[in-house]
Amino acid sequence: MSDDPAREPTGEPAWNDHGPLRFRVEATCSDNHARLGTVETPHGSFSTPAFMPVATAAAMKGVLPSQVEALGAEIILNNAYHLMLRPGIDLIESFGGTHRFMRWDRPVLTDSGGYQAFSMSDINAIDDDGVSFRSFVDGSKVHLGPESSMRVQNAIGADIIMAFDDCPPSPHARHGAGSPRAKLPTPRDWSARMDQAHERTVRWLERCREAHARSADQALFGIVQGGTDLDRRTASVDAICSIDQPGYAIGGVAVGEGPELIEKVVRHTAPRLPRDRPRYLMGVGYERDIVMAVASGIDMFDCVLPTRNGRMASVFTRNGPLRLRHARFKDDPAPIDDSCDCPACAGGFSRAYLRHCFRSDEMVGPILCSLHNLRHFQRLLLDIRTAIRENAWSSLAGRWPVLQAASDTVAE
Numbered sequence: 161m162s163d164d165p166a167r168e169p170t171g172e173p174a175w176n177d178h179g180p181l182r183f184r185v186e187a188t189c190s191d192n193h194a195r196l197g198t199v200e201t202p203h204g205s206f207s208t209p210a211f212m213p214v215a216t217a218a219a220m221k222g223v224l225p226s227q228v229e230a231l232g233a234e235i236i237l238n239n240a241y242h243l244m245l246r247p248g249i250d251l252i253e254s255f256g257g258t259h260r261f262m263r264w265d266r267p268v269l270t271d272s273g274g275y276q277a278f279s280m281s282d283i284n285a286i287d288d289d290g291v292s293f294r295s296f297v298d299g300s301k302v303h304l305g306p307e308s309s310m311r312v313q314n315a316i317g318a319d320i321i322m323a324f325d326d327c328p329p330s331p332h333a334r335h336g337a338g339s340p341r342a343k344l345p346t347p348r349d350w351s352a353r354m355d356q357a358h359e360r361t362v363r364w365l366e367r368c369r370e371a372h373a374r375s376a377d378q379a380l381f382g383i384v385q386g387g388t389d390l391d392r393r394t395a396s397v398d399a400i401c402s403i404d405q406p407g408y409a410i411g412g413v414a415v416g417e418g419p420e421l422i423e424k425v426v427r428h429t430a431p432r433l434p435r436d437r438p439r440y441l442m443g444v445g446y447e448r449d450i451v452m453a454v455a456s457g458i459d460m461f462d463c464v465l466p467t468r469n470g471r472m473a474s475v476f477t478r479n480g481p482l483r484l485r486h487a488r489f490k491d492d493p494a495p496i497d498d499s500c501d502c503p504a505c506a507g508g509f510s511r512a513y514l515r516h517c518f519r520s521d522e523m524v525g526p527i528l529c530s531l532h533n534l535r536h537f538q539r540l541l542l543d544i545r546t547a548i549r550e551n552a553w554s555s556l557a558g559r560w561p562v563l564q565a566a567s568d569t570v571a572e
Contacts, residue, residue, distance in 0.1 A: 175200075176436040178406035181320070181379035183438050189553045193431050193457035196548040199438055201267045201319035202377050203259060206234035208438065208459040209544055211450070211537045212269060213466060217242045218252075218262040220467050222527040223534070225264040231502065231531065232538030234266055235319075237462045240312045241273030241304065245297045249315035257317025269462070270318040272309045272368075274325040274383070275411070275442075288360060290324065306367035314374045322409065323368040325383040326360040328353050330416035332388065354387050357412075361385050362399045369403065379406035381440060387412055388421045390428045397432045408433045409440035410458075414449070423452050430456040447476070447540055447562050454544055455553070466537055470530030473518045477536070480562045482511070484529070489515045502535035504528040 173186040182200040189195070197208040213220060213228055216239045220228060228236065238258055243249065255261040258268055273291075285292045290305020304312075309324040331350045345353065365382045372380050382400040386392035401408060410429050413422055426441060430453065433439045440460040441453050450461055469475070473484040477497040482489075484496075492511040496504055504514070509528055517525030540560065547556050557563050 173197075178437065179375055179379055180377045181406040181438075183407070183436065185435075187549050187551075189455075189548050190551055191553045192455040194454045194544075194548050194553060195457060195459070196545055197438075197459060199267075199459075201379070203265060203267045203319050204234075206267055207545060209450075209454045209541055209548075210235055210460050211541045212237045212460065212462040213534055213537075214239075214462055214464045215262065215264075216464070217246065218258055220530070220534075221471060222523065223467065223530055225262060227503075227531060228264075228534065229266065231535045232542065233534065235269060235460075236264060236266075237269045237271060238262075238316060238318060239271045239273070240309060240316060240321075241271070241293075243270075243316055244273070244304070244312045245295050245302065249312050253315040253317075257315075259317065267320070268316075268318040269320040269440075269460075270313045270316055270322060271442075272313065272322040272324045273304045274309070274322070275327050286326070288363075290364075306364040307371040310368050310371040310373065314372070314378065317374075318378065320379045320381060320407065321372075323361075323365045323380060323382050323405075325364060325385060325411055326357040327385065327412050327415070328357040328387065330387065330412075332417040332421060354389065354392055357385055358392060358396055358399070361396070362403075365400060365403050365405075369405070381405060381407040381409050381438075383409045383411040383442070384429060384433070385412045386425075386429075388417055388425055390425070393425060393429045394432065397429060401434055405437075407438040407440060409442050409460075411442045413441065414444050419449065422449060426453050426458065427456045430458050433457070447537075447560065450537075450540065451544065451556060451560075451563055454548075463537075466533035467530045470533040471526040473514070473525065473529060475529050475536075476533055476562075478560050478562055484511055484515045484525075485518055486515075496529075496532050497536070500532060500535060500539065502532045504532040 173184045175182045175184045180202055185195045185197045187196040198205050199208060212235050213233050214237045218238050252258055252261050259265055290303055293302045295302050306324045313321040382403060382405045384396045384400050386396040413425055430439055438459045439457060441458045444461055445463050475482050475496050478499060489511040494511055514525050543559055547553050
C-alpha cells in the first residue's frame with residue numbers, strides 16, 4: 161500500500177505473484193500514472209488497461225462468445241447475484257463452472273452481488289450479515305452475505321472474484337437509491353450510513369477471505385468505498401489494503417454523482433492503491449471517464465454500455481455518439497464509423513440500413529450495433545495501450561475527438 165501518489169517508477173518488468181494471479185507493469189507514462197501491464201490467470205492472460213464486456217447472466221444478448229473474443233476482449237464479467245437466481249449455482253457447477261457453461265475459455269471476473277444491495281434497495285433489507293432480496297425470478301426471499309457470496313463465486317469458478325461489500329447510495333443522486341419515491345436522508349444520516357458502509361466493507365472482506373474455499377485458483381479482490389469524501393476514501397484504502405489480496409477495486413463510483421466528482425475520487429484514490437496489484441474501477445464507463453481513470457493508474461474497467469446502448473440503436477464513434485433511429489440517418493449510406501473494423505462497419509452496413517432494421521424490429525440491427533460498440537471500446541483500449549507503450553499520451557486526443565466532448569457516467 162502506498163500513501164504517496166507519486167508516479168510509478170519505470171524499470172525492467174517483473175512478475176508479482178499473488179496466489180493464482182500474476183501481474184506485471186511493463187511501461188508507464190511520464191505525464192501521469194498510466195501504466196501498461198499483463199495479468200495472468202488460470203484461464204490465460206489479459207493486457208492492461210483492460211475493458212471487460214459484461215455478460216451478466218453468462219451471456220451477452222445477441223452476441224456469441226467467439227465474437228466477443230474476435231472483437232478483442234480478453235476478459236469478461238459475470239454477475240454472481242443473477243447467476244445464483246437463474247440458472248442456479250448447482251447447475252453451473254455441474255457443468256464445471258462458467259467457462260464451460262458459456263463456452264468462454266478466457267479469464268472471467270464475477271461481481272459479488274454487493275452492488276445489488278444498492279441498485280435494488282427498494283426490495284431488500286441490509287444488516288450486518290448481508291442483504292435479503294426478493295428474487296426477481298420467483299419472488300422468493302434470498303439472502304446474500306460474505307459467506308454465501310463466496311460459495312456462489314467459488315461454484316461459478318471465475319478467475320477473479322469480488323469481495324462482498326456495502327455500497328451505499330450517493331448523496332449526490334437525484335433520488336434515493338433504488339426508488340424515485342425514496343426520501344433523501346439528512347446530511348447526518350448520510351454520514352452515519354457512510355461510516356457504517358466502511359466498517360461493514362472491511363469486516364465483510366475479512367469474512368470473505370475466511371470463507372474463500374478456492375484461493376489456489378481464484379483471486380479475491382477487495383473493494384474500496386468511501387463515497388465522494390476523500391478522507392473516507394483514504395481511510396478505506398488503508399483498511400482494505402491492509403488485508404493482503406491479489407488485487408483491489410474502487411467501488412461506489414458513478415452511482416449518481418457527476419463526472420467532476422467521479423474524477424476527483426478516482427484521481428485521489430487510484431494512486432494510493434498498491435502498485436504491484438491490478439487496480440479495478442467498477443462500472444465505468446464512457447470514453448473520457450476511462451481515459452481519465454487510466455491516467456490516474458487504473459488497470460481494469462467494466463461497463464454495460466456497449467451492448468445495452470447497442471440494443472437501443474445508440475452507437476459510439478471516435479467523434480461522439482449517434483442515435484441511429486434519428487430521421488437524419490434515413491438515407492445515410494455511411495457506416496457507423498468509417499475508421500472502425502467491426503463486422504458492421506467493415507461489413508459495409510450503412511446507417512440507413514441499421515435504422516431500417518431497428519424500425520422494422522429486425523434482430524440484426526441490435527446485434528450489429530452491439531458488435532460495433534464492443535469493438536469501439538476495445539479499439540480505444542488498444543490506442544490507450546499504444547500511447548502508454550510509446551510514452552505519447554497526448555496523441556490520444558487527436559485520434560479520439562470524443563475525448564474533448566462532455567461525457568456521461570453509468571452505475572457499476
